[in-house]
Amino acid sequence: MSYLKGIADRINGVEKQSFTQEIDINSLVPSSNNFYGIREIEELAESIKESGLMHNLVTRKKDDGTYEIISGERRFHAAKSLGYKTLPCQVKEISDLDAEIMLIQANEAQRELTPSEKMEGIKRLEAIYKQKRGNGEKLQGKTRDLIGKDLGISGVQVGRYKKIDKDLIPDLKEKLDKEEITLTQAHTLSSLNKDEQKIINDEIKDLNIKVHKEEIETLVEGIKQPVERELDKHLIDEMYLPKQVRDKEDKDEDIIYKFKKALKEFEHPRLIISNDFIKGMFYIKQFSISTDKILSINTEGYKTSYLAIKINCFEKVERISIEIEFGKPIEPKILYKLSDGIYVWFKKKIGLFNQNK
Known part of the structure; x- marks a missing residue:
């Protein structure tokens, strides 16, 4: 049983059939839905050169006779650079929507993603599940909980990522991707208006997060505005969990x-x-x-x-x-x-x- 079989099993009954075969490398094409960065190909090629290709790619056959890569695009590029002529592939018969779900699940399970990549994955999954419901498909549970299951995070964390994606200014998103601010700080900053966020960004642009963590948090707390609307209060009550719960979630994510x-x-x-x-x-x-x-x-x-x-x-x-x-x-x-x-x-x-x- 392959590793990705466990991932596929989390998609409720979408897999109809699969088999493994050697496929001409020129017949393999990256998925147009793959928005993830293709990084560290040279290092991966060295690892494959030393140890061999240990995991099959996961693909599906297209109408034009090519095979779309669902999982393994980095391995594909690395193997191609080494002169591989064919690659072992697991060929699946699944729909367009389920293929994209599997692609997102595989990248989350196998790679270290940036927060921006996670946020894009959440947006895509949200659109996919909306379309599935529109098609009349019966899905168990809230959409954000289904997304959380796909990405290995809680539904609350999905909500945090969505708020950051919607409300955080680009400069601070960049700092989040570079680990110059934490996810918790980014979520807090996303509650400020754009001008306030720009002030914070200017204040912390030369600070090292590891050395000046308390200073950054003080700046964030000092500029926060009171929340008046009931809808906003409800959202913040849900997003800002009690400190002991939030600390436990952060610790759990750190361990993983x-x-x-x-x-x-x-x-x-x-x-x-x-x-x-x-x-x-x-x-x-x-x-x-x-x-x-x-x-x-x-x-x-x-x-x-x-x-x-x-x-x-x-x-x-x-x-x-x-x-x-x-x-x-x-x-x-x-x-x-x-x-x-x-x-x-x-x-x-x-x-x-x-x-x-």
């Missing part, structure tokens, strides 16, 4: 972000379980992380098997030495703790998971 980033920076990840009941090591073949921090992994072995782990933290720890039955003691050097007695061991920097960007 750090974990995904590590999986892209290091190769050969292995799950280590060491407690009073179980001691074992599992090679992680494929993975996904849900919004409630459940890590689902496909482990390598004689037969495909799966584990689901609750992630409580993602902290680098000093090496541990544990004895695995029928084997030698292991002393991993690149080690992260996920929960009590549960760790992820990475072999070394740069490797296979770069292909998932």
